Amino acid sequence: MSLYTRLEQRLEAQSDDAGPVRGTYSTGRLLMIWLAANLVVTTLLTGTLFIPDVPYGLVLLLIVVGTVAGAAVLVAVGTIGRRTGLPTMALTRGPFGTRGSLLPVAANVLILMGWSWVQAMLAGIALDYIVASVTGFSSPVIFAVLCQTIVVILAIFGHAGVARVEPWFAAVILAIAAYIFVVAFTSFSPAEFAAIPATAEPFYSPGLVFDVVLATAISWTVLSADFNRFAGSTRASIIGSGVGYTLSTVISMSLGATAMGYVILSGGEAIPFDPVTIIDPFGWVFGLAIFLSVMATNTMVVYGMVTTVVNAVPGTRIKFLPTAIVLGVISIIGATFFGLLTQFTTFLVTIGALFAPIFAIMIVDYYLIKRSSYEADILQPKGGRYWYTGGVNWLAIAAWAVGAVLAYVWAYVWPLPFGSTAPAFLVTFVLYLLVSLPTRRKEPFTPVGNLADAPVTVRPAGV
Template sequence: MNLYRRLDRHLQQSNEGSGPVRGTLSAPRIGMIWLAANFVVTTLLTGTLIVPGVSFGSAVWMIILGTLLGAVVLTLIGNIGTRTGLPTMAITRGAFGARGSLVPVAANVVILMGWSWVQAMLAGVTVNYVVEQFTGFSSPVLFAVLCQTLVVFLAILGHGGIAKVEPWLAVVILAIMVYVFVSAFTTFSPAEFGGIEVDESLGYTNFMVLDIVIATAISWTVLSADFNRLARSSRAGIIGSGVGYTISTTLAMVLGATAIGYVILSGDAAASFDPTVIVSAFGTPLAIVIFMSVMATNTMVVYGMVTSVVNAQVRWKARFLPTSLAVGAIAIAGSTWMALLDQFTGFLVMIGAFFVPVFAIMIVDYYIIRRGSYSRDILRPSGGAYWYTAGVNWAAIAVWVVGAGASYVLTYIWPSPVGATIPAFVLTFVLYFAVSARKRARTAAGPGLQPAEGDGLPYRAPAAAE
């Protein structure tokens, strides 16, 4: 048997194919996975967008508050994955229907592919900067492709390989981040950072910063169940992902704000969302953080795309290895599209518009309408409780369109003074509950995905959660 067939069989036997899995990881292991995943260059560079748009102190407080609010949504969605054993996009069948779920699945794959390209490009630009300093050779596209190729290889290892690699990456990244913080605050005092003059021409407010930070959490929630389903209990998943995500995102964004503040205090030109500006200030150690963060995070992103495709429809029975190779090829080819870096803030807005309403609907549907459990019907290719009308819950689709439209309007047409994310979430939450309240009255609370004796299905039942 050749290497391809052996790896393909191993991945299928390791539950990398479609269907639910039984989680085994503890809270610390889940926490380390999320810790490594969110020490990410895009989150770090998002921090450089905030200062000097608002004061350094305000930036820190808005980052902390926005991260905590976003973590609530992330852990609630992730907990559904722990309790059902299903990845995020498979769970959408419960609210949107067996066929209707293809709408968020398609949006998810497109958005994750965009994330993957952006991160590979930023890693390529960073590696290119360091190499050019030492050798004079410059080819950002080449280094972006090489970084993405390594990411695809790591993603092919599946969730078992990711669980082994991510914690070590987290330790190294955290150690180097501590070095950068110490360097910054021993060169300039906290009072000097707090005294950086606000540039009002950037048009930022505290609420706009809060909106950006929450949108970052929403962008990560598309993967929350993919990885929290590996937790051995609800408690392990919630604590691990909540603590890991909050610490890593707060540190990464504050590091970005600190790095750009350091550049400003040093009297140098401050260009936001440009890794070479802050790497030039802190040297190779920060470049290592950026490179390793892309390896950690982009591996999860590519893995998330593959699991979304594999689990999109029960009847497809797609295999993990060939799917990962196809997705990986597209991810590598797209990493050459450097112009996408100029569209990052618009990309975050698109993520918010697509997925804030999706997650509001999922939370209402699972925790309120379905009383905290999905039945085995969610594994059926047709018929059953989640078939709705020809496989589509048109009420969920309609509410999603309203919520996404509201997010767009409040961002571009009538800008909201409190941002678009929170109003769009609340509007969608209330609307979906209103149109689904009668369904709740007819839904009996049950044990959910309880495995029948001897059926061998490797999923967890809600009753196993602490």
């Protein structure tokens, strides 16, 4: 047996996580997982985008409000994962159908790929700063490729170990965050931060700040059920993910806004979404922490992307290793597209346009239409209650299309003062509820708890 074959068999055994699981994680452990997941440089740098366009105090308020609103969606979807034992993309079979779910699955892979590119670039910039300060050699593109290559290797061989040590990286980031807050507010008073003058032609408005913060939560919701299905109770799922995500996001984004304010008050050049802008005043240790945190989080992003493809269709096994290699090569090549960093806001708005309607549909379908339970038919590759019409629920597809188009229109054609993500979510929520209510009234239903305990009943297609 060749080395490749032995490795493939080992990885196939480790990656079989699409089926339902019965969780055991405590509230504290799940809280630490979510705290670690979002204490990452992308969230921190998002906070740098808002200063000085919007007043510092208002930015902090919008970060809190937007995070709490987004956390409500994240918790709702994550709790479905806890109750069923299924990851997020597997749950999309419930409202969209066995085949229809492939559309949100494809969108999820594209979004995760984009995140992997952005994080690799930021890790490369941080590593480039460290190396250049010691040797004088500088090439962010080379270091981004190197970082993403390491990430792909870790995703294939060491994702479990990275998941275990990621909370320690979170502890390091928290310590550095405390240090930066202390330095910032011992150097300048809160009143001085509040008095930072706005730019003459600001790009960000308060509404856009709220929209970006909300879209950040939506972007993390794609992994909410993946994490929360391991919770030992619904209480652990709700409190652990809600508190963990809210704390990590508020701390990270507020840290970015504060660091940018410190740079401006110190007379430095305020370059938004640039790691060097905030690394330079605080030293190479901050750069190293950013590099490590990105590497840890990006490893789990790449691993999640691969497992999403591998487990896209129930009953069909796509090989893990060749999938990881193909997607890994694409992610390494994409890490050289540094122009994406200048389009980060557009990237987040796109996530909101694609996934806010999806999560609205998932929440309506599970909690209101399917009465807070899915049947074991959701595990079937064909037939059963979630086969709908040829494997597709066209009502869900149509509602998603309407929500996504409205999100685009409200973002770019007729911009709304409070952003597009929340309105698109609400419109899709109401629309899918209205068109699906007749189905709820006439459909017989047998509630099932965690699907790990439920037998799979095979029915002919169309039943």
